[in-house]
Amino acid sequence: xxxxxxxxxxxxxxxxxxxxxxxxxxxxxxxxxxxxxxxxxxxxxxxxxxxxxxxxxxxxxxxxxxxxxxxxxxxxxxxxxx
Amino acid sequence: xxxxxxxxxxxxxxxxxxxxxxxxxxxxxxxxxxxxxxxxxxxxxxxxxxxxxxxxxxxxxxxxxxxxxxxxxxxxxxxxxxxxxxxxxxxxxxxxxxxxxxxxxxxxxxxxxxxxxxxxxxxxxxxxxxxxxxxxxxxxxxxxxxxxxxxxxxxxxxxxxxxxxxxxxxxxxxxxxxxxxxxxxxxxxxxxxxxxxxxxxxxxxxxxxxxxxxxxxxxxxxxxxxxxxxxxxxxxxxxxxxxxxxxxxxxxxxxxxxxxxxxxxxxxxxxxxxxxxxxxxxxxxxxxxxxxxxxxxxxxxxxxxxxxxxxxxxxxxxxxxxxxxxxxxxxxxxxxxxxxxxxxxxxxxxxxxxxxxxxxxxxxxxxxxxxxxxxxxxxxxxxxxxxxxxxxxxxxxxxxxxxxxxxxxxxxxxxxxxxxxxxxxxxxxxxxxxxxxxxxxxxxxxxxxxxxxxxxxxxxxxxxxxxxxxxxxxxxxxxxxxxxxxxxxxxxxxxxxxxxxxxxxxxxxxxxxxxxxxxxxxxxxxxxxxxxxxxxxxxxxxxxxxxxxxxxxxxxxxxxxxxxxxxxxxxxxxxxxxx
Numbered sequence: 001x002x003x004x005x006x007x008x009x010x011x012x013x014x015x016x017x018x019x020x021x022x023x024x025x026x027x028x029x030x031x032x033x034x035x036x037x038x039x040x041x042x043x044x045x046x047x048x049x050x051x052x053x054x055x056x057x058x059x060x061x062x063x064x065x066x067x068x069x070x071x072x073x074x075x076x077x078x079x080x081x082x
Numbered sequence: 083x084x085x086x087x088x089x090x091x092x093x094x095x096x097x098x099x100x101x102x103x104x105x106x107x108x109x110x111x112x113x114x115x116x117x118x119x120x121x122x123x124x125x126x127x128x129x130x131x132x133x134x135x136x137x138x139x140x141x142x143x144x145x146x147x148x149x150x151x152x153x154x155x156x157x158x159x160x161x162x163x164x165x166x167x168x169x170x171x172x173x174x175x176x177x178x179x180x181x182x183x184x185x186x187x188x189x190x191x192x193x194x195x196x197x198x199x200x201x202x203x204x205x206x207x208x209x210x211x212x213x214x215x216x217x218x219x220x221x222x223x224x225x226x227x228x229x230x231x232x233x234x235x236x237x238x239x240x241x242x243x244x245x246x247x248x249x250x251x252x253x254x255x256x257x258x259x260x261x262x263x264x265x266x267x268x269x270x271x272x273x274x275x276x277x278x279x280x281x282x283x284x285x286x287x288x289x290x291x292x293x294x295x296x297x298x299x300x301x302x303x304x305x306x307x308x309x310x311x312x313x314x315x316x317x318x319x320x321x322x323x324x325x326x327x328x329x330x331x332x333x334x335x336x337x338x339x340x341x342x343x344x345x346x347x348x349x350x351x352x353x354x355x356x357x358x359x360x361x362x363x364x365x366x367x368x369x370x371x372x373x374x375x376x377x378x379x380x381x382x383x384x385x386x387x388x389x390x391x392x393x394x395x396x397x398x399x400x401x402x403x404x405x406x407x408x409x410x411x412x413x414x415x416x417x418x419x420x421x422x423x424x425x426x427x428x429x430x431x432x433x434x435x436x437x438x439x440x441x442x443x444x445x446x447x448x449x450x451x452x453x454x455x456x457x458x459x460x461x462x463x464x465x466x467x468x469x470x471x472x473x474x475x476x477x478x479x480x481x482x483x484x485x486x487x488x489x490x491x492x493x494x495x496x497x498x499x500x501x502x503x504x505x506x507x508x509x510x511x512x513x514x515x516x517x518x519x520x521x522x523x524x525x526x527x528x529x530x531x532x533x534x535x536x537x538x539x540x541x542x543x544x545x546x547x548x549x550x551x552x553x554x555x556x557x558x559x560x561x562x563x564x565x566x567x568x569x570x571x572x573x574x575x576x577x578x579x580x581x582x583x584x585x586x587x588x589x590x591x592x593x594x595x596x597x598x599x600x601x602x603x604x605x606x607x608x609x610x611x612x613x614x615x616x617x618x619x620x621x622x623x624x625x626x627x628x629x630x631x632x633x634x635x636x637x638x639x640x641x642x643x644x645x646x647x648x649x650x651x652x653x654x655x656x657x658x659x660x661x
Contacts, residue, residue, distance in 0.1 A: 017091050020255070023143035023307040025277055025583055040583060042535070046339050047148060047304035053091055063338050063425040069301055070336060071383065071442050071548035072392050077561075 007036050011058035018050035018059055042066070093140045096133055096252025102283050106133040106252070108497050109272055109287040111259045111312065114144030115483060116468020117293035118242040119490025120497065124291075125249040127498035132251050133285060137258040137277060137586060138307060141243045142236075145295045145469065146486060148304040149235035151227040153487075154215065154480040157190040164220050169481070170656050172218065172374070173474035174613045175629055176325065179654040180455055182474070185488040192487050193224070201229045201241045215478050216345025217374035223480030238483070257283055258586040259311070261518040262290060262319050262464070265511060268504075269319065269463035273518040275589075280582035282522050284515070288504055289463045289497040292316060293490065296446040296469040297597040299545055300538045300590075304339060308446055309590040310597030312470035316451045317596060321459040322633040322645070323472065325449030326597075327604035328614045329551060330477040331379035333396070334443045339422055340433075341443055344396055345375050345479065351400030354378065355437060356390035376476060376614045379442035383552040396440035398433050407434070444551050447601060448473045448614060452633060457493035460635075463500060467493040475613040525588035530576030534587035537577060538594060540569055545598050550605075555618040559606040566598050570640075603642050604632045625658055 007018070007027075014034040019027045026040040027050060036058070038044075046065040098104055107129040110117045113136040121132045134140060141147060156165055166186055170177045203211035204226035215221040229237035247253075256277045263271040263286070271286040297310030313323060333354075334341035344352065348371045356362040364370035366381035373381070385391050398404075407423070426433060450473060451466035453459050459466055468486040471493075525534075544565045545551060549558040573595065579585040610624035611617050629649045637643030651657045 020091050020139045021142045023138045023148075023304070025138065025256075025586065043306075045304055045306040049143065053142075061425070063422055063429065065337065065339055068336070068443075069299070069542040069546040071379075071444065071546060071552050072386065 006060045007038060008058040009035050011056045012036050013056055015055060017053040017055065021049045021053050023047060023049065091139065091142055093253040093255055095254055102281060104133055104283065104285045106131040106285060106287045107501055108132045108289045108291065109285045110134045110291045110293060111272065112136060112293035112295060112468065112470065113140045114146035114293065114295060114468055115239065115242065115486035116470065116490040118239065118246055119487050120291040120293055120467050120494035121246045121251045122242055122249060123491040123494025124498045125251060127495050129498045129501060133254060134246065134251055135254045135257045135259055135274060139255045140253045141239045143307065144239060145305055145308055146483065147235045147239045149483060151235040151238045152223045152225045152480040153483040154221055154223045155189045155193040155484060156186040157193065162186060167656060168218055168220050172476050172478060174476065175658045176631065176649060177474045179656060183655060185485055188488060189484050196241055199241050199245055201227060201237060203227055214349060215480055216349055217478060258589055259315065260522040260589050262315050263512045263514060263518055264319065265513055267462065269461055270512055273522050275522050275582065275585055277582055277586050280526065280585060282519050288501045289465065291465040291467055291493045291497055292451060292470045293468040294470045296450060297594060298446045299542055299594055299598065301444060305446060310593040312466065313450060314593040314596045316459060316464065316466065317636050319461050319464060320636055321461050321464060322452040322635045323450060323600060324452040324631050324633045325472045325475060326447060326600040326634060327608050327632060328448035328475040329601060330376065330445040330448050330614055331552060332375040332443055332445050333378050333440055335438055336441045337439065338426065347398055347403050348372050350403035350406050352403050353397045354440065355395040355397060356385055357393055358390065362390055374476060380552055380616055382442045383548050392441060394440045395437035397437040404434050442552060444546060445477065447597060448475055448477060456496035457489050458496060465493040465497050523585065525577050525579040526585050528578040530578040532573060532576040532578065534579060534584055534591040537573055537591040541594050541598050545601065553616050553618045554605050556606060559602055563602045566595060566602060570595050600634050600642065604634060607632050607644060629658060
C-alpha cells in the first residue's frame with residue numbers, strides 16, 4: 001500500500017515546510033543533501049498536508065491509504081476459541 | 083487542482099532560557115481552535131505571557147485545521163430553543179446543558195468577532211451560507227469559511243492564530259508535553275521534549291490549559307495524531323475524566339480517506355447498499371440513510387450478523403449530489419475530501435460513476451477531561467478546552483468546532499482570572515520537577531524490546547474489533563481489559579525508544595494505552611445502550627437508571643477509581659420527559 005509516494009529531489013528546495021506541518025512527524029531534512037526525505041513512511045496517514053504546503057510541487061501523495069484498523073478486521077474472542 | 087496553502091507555516095519560537103526553561107503566565111498545550119482561542123482570551127484578559135505549545139506545528143497540524151471548518155453558529159435569526167432541544171435530544175440527555183446553552187447563546191458573537199477579524203463564509207447557490215447538519219432536522223452549520231484566500235479548517239484556525247500573534251502569544255512547535263508540574267496541589271507548568279532534538283524543556287507557569295484534542299487510537303482519517311495526550315496529563319494529576327465510554331463512529335471508504343462525508347451526501351440522495359445490492363439501513367433505523375452517522379455504522383454491524391455484509395457500498399451517483407459537488411464543493415470547499423476527489427479522478431476512479439466500498443469507521447473518543455462551566459478541572463490551575471474537554475455523546479458535524487471555540491475562550495478568560503488572583507507559585511517551588519524530567523526521557527534510557535509502533539498496533543487489535551467498538555458485551559470487554567492491562571504491565575518494563583521521533587511515539591503509545599483502559603472500563607460500567615455506546619447485552623436505553631455520567635480518575639497503584647454522577651436534570655433547562 002502506498003501513502004506519501006515521493007519527494008522529487010529535483011524540485012525540492014529544502015525549505016522544510018512539509019517537515020514542519022506533518023502531523024505524524026514522518027519527514028525530515030536530510031543532513032547531507034539538505035532536502036526533505038521520508039523518514040518514517042509506515043506512519044503516513046495520507047492527509048496531504050505536505051503536498052499542500054510544498055511551494056515547488058515536489059511532493060506526491062497516493063490517494064490509496066495504508067490498511068487501517070476498522071471494526072470488521074477482527075473480533076475479540078477467547079484464547080481457547082482462537 | 084491544488085488546495086490553497088495556509089498562511090505562515092513557520093512560527094518563531096518564544097523565549098527560552100539557557101537552561102531550557104520557559105517562564106510564562108499561562109501555558110496552553112495544543113494549538114487547534116481550543117488552544118488558540120484560550121491563548122487569545124487569556125492575552126485579551128490582560129496576561130502578559132502566554133506560551134502555546136504543539137507537538138506538531140502551531141495550528142497547521144491541528145484537528146481543527148484538518149476539518150472542513152463547518153461550524154454551528156446560533157445567530158439572532160436562528161431559533162435557539164429549537165436548536166437547544168434538538169442538540170440535547172441528540173446527545174441523549176447526557177449533555178452538560180449549562181455549557182451547551184452558553185455555547186449556543188454566545189456562538190453568534192463568536193461569529194461576529196471572527197468576521198471583524200476578516201473571516202467570511204461563501205454563500206451557496208441559493209444565497210445562504212448554511213447547510214442542514216446531517217442527521218438532524220433543525221440544526222444548521224456555516225460550511226465554507228474563508229480567510230485571506232484560505233478555506234476549510236485552515237481559515238478558522240488562521241484567523242485566530244493571527245490574532246494570537248498580534249497580541250504577543252509565544253509559539254513553541256514540535257514540543258511533546260509529557261508531564262505536568264505541580265506545587266502544593268496546584269498545577270504550575272509542564273515538562274516536554276523537543277521532537278526534533280530530544281532535548282527536555284521545562285515550562286513554568288501559573289496555569290495550564292490542556293487543548294490536545296481527543297484520541298483516535300492512531301486511526302487515520304487525518305486524525306492519527308490525536309492520541310489521548312491531554313487525557314493522561316490530566317489523569318496523572320488526579321483530575322476526573324468523563325463520558326469515556328462514548329467513541330464516535332462514522333462510515334467511510336476503507337481504501338481512501340473519504341470519511342464523515344456520507345451524512346451530508348445522504349441528504350442529497352446518496353444511498354448505502356449491502357453486499358446483495360439492497361438498501362438496508364431502514365431495517366435498523368427509521369431515518370434510514372439519513373440517520374445520524376453512528377446509527378449507520380451500527381446498522382452495518384447489525385446487517386453483518388444477518389449476512390448482508392461486509393462489503394457495503396455507498397452510491398454517490400445521485401444527480402443532486404453530483405450537481406452539488408460541481409456547483410459548490412468542487413469550486414468552493416477545501417480540505418482533504420475535495421483533494422481526494424481530484425486525486426481519484428486523476429487515477430481514473432470516479433466516485434460519481436460507481437458505488438464505492440464503504441465500512442464503519444471508529445473516529446475519536448467523545449469523552450475527556452471533566453470541567454466546570456469555567457472549563458477548570460478538579461485541579462486548581464488546570465483547565466481544558468476543545469475536544470480534550472469531555473464532549474457530550476454523539477458527534478454531529480459543526481458542533482465540535484463551535485464547542486472548541488467556546489471552551490477555548492472560556493478557559494482562557496477564566497485561567498487569566500485565576501492567575502491574576504493566585505499567589506506567585508514560583509516562590510513555593512515545584513514538587514515534581516526532577517521526576518517529571520526523568521519520566522520525559524525514560525523510554526530513551528530503556529533497553530527494553532518493545533517499540534512504540536508495536537504497542538500501538540496491539541492497542542488497535544484490542545479496541546477496534548466490532549464487539550469492543552460498535553457492539554460491546556461484558557465478556558468481550560472483560561477480555562479486552564485483561565489484554566490492555568497485560569500490555570500496560572509489559573510496556574512499563576519493555577517500552578523503548580532510540581530516537582526523538584520514537585520517544586514522542588512512546589509517549590503517544592502510553593497515552594493511548596491509558597485511554598483504551600478508560601474507554602473499556604467506562605464501557606463495562608454503563609449497562610445500557612445510549613447513542614454511540616451500544617451494549618449487545620443491554621440493548622435498551624435505560625433512562626430510569628442511567629441518566630448518569632461515569633467519571634474516572636487515578637485511584638493509585640495502577641487502579642482506576644470510578645464514580646457514577648446523576649445528570650442534574652432538575653437544575654437544567656430541559657428535563658427528560660420520558661419516551
